[in-house]
Amino acid sequence: xxxxxxxxxxxxxxxxxxxxxxxxxxxxxxxxxxxxxxxxxxxxxxxxxxxxxxxxxxxxxxxxxxxxxxxxxxxxxxxxxxxxxxxxxxxxxxxxxxxxxxxxxxxxxxxxxxxxxxxxxxxxxxxxxxxxxxxxxxxxxxxxxxxxxxxxxxxxxxxxxxxxxxxxxxxxxxxxxxxxxxxxxxxxxxxxxxxxxxxxxxxxxxxxxxxxxxxxxxxxxxxxxxxxxxxxxxxxxxxxxxxxxxxxxxxxxxxxxxxxxxxxxxxxxxxxxxxxxxxxxxxxxxxxxx
Amino acid sequence: xxxxxxxxxxxxxxxxxxxxxxxxxxxxxxxxxxxxxxxxxxxxxxxxxxxxxxxxxxxxxxxxxxxxxxxxxxxxxxxxxxxxxxxxxxxxxxxxxxxxxxxxxxxxxxxxxxxxxxxxxxxxxxxxxxxxxxxxxxxxxxxxxxxxxxxxxxxxxxxxxxxxxxxxxxxxxxxxxxxxx
Numbered sequence: 001x002x003x004x005x006x007x008x009x010x011x012x013x014x015x016x017x018x019x020x021x022x023x024x025x026x027x028x029x030x031x032x033x034x035x036x037x038x039x040x041x042x043x044x045x046x047x048x049x050x051x052x053x054x055x056x057x058x059x060x061x062x063x064x065x066x067x068x069x070x071x072x073x074x075x076x077x078x079x080x081x082x083x084x085x086x087x088x089x090x091x092x093x094x095x096x097x098x099x100x101x102x103x104x105x106x107x108x109x110x111x112x113x114x115x116x117x118x119x120x121x122x123x124x125x126x127x128x129x130x131x132x133x134x135x136x137x138x139x140x141x142x143x144x145x146x147x148x149x150x151x152x153x154x155x156x157x158x159x160x161x162x163x164x165x166x167x168x169x170x171x172x173x174x175x176x177x178x179x180x181x182x183x184x185x186x187x188x189x190x191x192x193x194x195x196x197x198x199x200x201x202x203x204x205x206x207x208x209x210x211x212x213x214x215x216x217x218x219x220x221x222x223x224x225x226x227x228x229x230x231x232x233x234x235x236x237x238x239x240x241x242x243x244x245x246x247x248x249x250x251x252x253x254x255x256x257x258x259x260x261x262x263x264x265x266x267x268x269x270x271x272x273x274x275x276x277x278x279x280x281x282x283x284x285x286x287x288x289x290x
Numbered sequence: 291x292x293x294x295x296x297x298x299x300x301x302x303x304x305x306x307x308x309x310x311x312x313x314x315x316x317x318x319x320x321x322x323x324x325x326x327x328x329x330x331x332x333x334x335x336x337x338x339x340x341x342x343x344x345x346x347x348x349x350x351x352x353x354x355x356x357x358x359x360x361x362x363x364x365x366x367x368x369x370x371x372x373x374x375x376x377x378x379x380x381x382x383x384x385x386x387x388x389x390x391x392x393x394x395x396x397x398x399x400x401x402x403x404x405x406x407x408x409x410x411x412x413x414x415x416x417x418x419x420x421x422x423x424x425x426x427x428x429x430x431x432x433x434x435x436x437x438x439x440x441x442x443x444x445x446x447x448x449x450x451x452x453x454x455x456x457x458x459x460x461x462x463x464x465x466x467x468x469x470x471x
């Protein structure tokens with residue numbers, strides 16, 4: 001593995017136990033940082049609005065991203081379309097701290113992801129199961145997140161993906177060494193990465209939860225299921241009191257095992273985002289890019 | 291030896307593994323009650339200093355930990371941990387956002403956050419640490435020690451002529467990550 005890949009995995013390690021928040025303006029970025037976000041995701045429209053607006057959704061305006069970079073000292077991430085090498089190059093040129101090659105935007109390539117080993121800047125990618133996670137890592141992703149169903153405020157997919165990934169990891173650990181070749185074939189994943197999971201019982205990179213996290217309890221649930229931190233998209237700035245909700249989710253991720261504290265954190269947060277039941281939507285973003 | 295690792299955010303699992311590998315009895319500090327277990331050394335891991343600083347306050351950990359550090363408890367701090375300890379946070383070129391003057395403010399150095407730039411400025415090198423050669427040093431969006439504010443502060447390693455790790459009384463602090471090896 002190259003030196004850059006290692007450094008990029010290391011940055012994700014520094015984000016663990018933290019909350020990465022979607023923001024659309026420098027003011028929101030400052031609110032997120034002050035509330036304890038460990039990084040922000042700069043984007044023109046949060047997923048709920050992308051879903052509502054429909055049409056083709058693309059990388060954000062670099063000027064808008066730079067405005068957010070100038071507003072905070074924490075790492076700034078931004079999204080490019082799946083397979084859009086040029087958008088990723090542009091984000092690298094403005095020295096973004098992490099690129100999210102994201103199914104929330106309209107895919108630019110319906111079969112291939114970006115060869116992320118060709119970049120110096122790190123990438124996070126979504127995955128619904130172990131095979132998908134290992135394929136992305138094989139392409140050079142240095143951080144993984146569940147895909148959830150962005151913009152819905154419904155945590156059900158994130159739970160499904162995280163549970164599936166963790167149970168597949170446990171299965172790989174339980175195999176005999178000579179069964180790993182067949183497992184790699186079934187998972188459609190690189191053999192060396194399957195061997196890593198067998199030996200270590202975890203992904204070789206940091207694994208966050210994303211999609212539908214809207215409350216401190218949602219965040220605590222994802223930590224319970226094995227997430228190493230959470231992304232919160234529409235859940236904060238689509239809610240009644242973003243600063244208070246953001247700070248409560250940050251504390252919930254740190255002390256997800258303390259139910260008494262979670263009860264206190266969940267009090268008087270104002271209305272959560274209304275949300276859409278994930279069964280009632282037409283555009284299924286998690287299906288994008290396998 | 292009993293080591294308490296601050297586990298509010300960041301690479302605390304790596305810090306725990308580092309101390310376990312040295313035979314220490316390790317526990318996590320996530321809230322005030324955890325401090326009552328007592329410790330021989332406090333380890334402050336890497337992560338985001340703004341997040342850790344805020345959580346220390348929100349969780350009521352700030353004052354009791356500071357009291358122990360001032361009282362002479364051994365402290366081992368990396369990256370964000372160093373920023374939390376520094377007497378002065380001096381980043382004139384820094385961008386806006388959260389710009390605290392200090393957190394614990396006990397270690398007589400001035401630190402500059404994100405001194406090597408964004409993630410593209412992160413790097414790995416090998417150098418001399420405390421007289422030992424060939425020690426791997428990983429800098430992730432690292433701070434720099436811009437100024438040493440007391441002659442009692444001893445530099446343990448340097449990069450481009452500037453100290454990258456220091457020892458002062460009961461505190462050992464790094465701008466890089468010995469726990470990442």
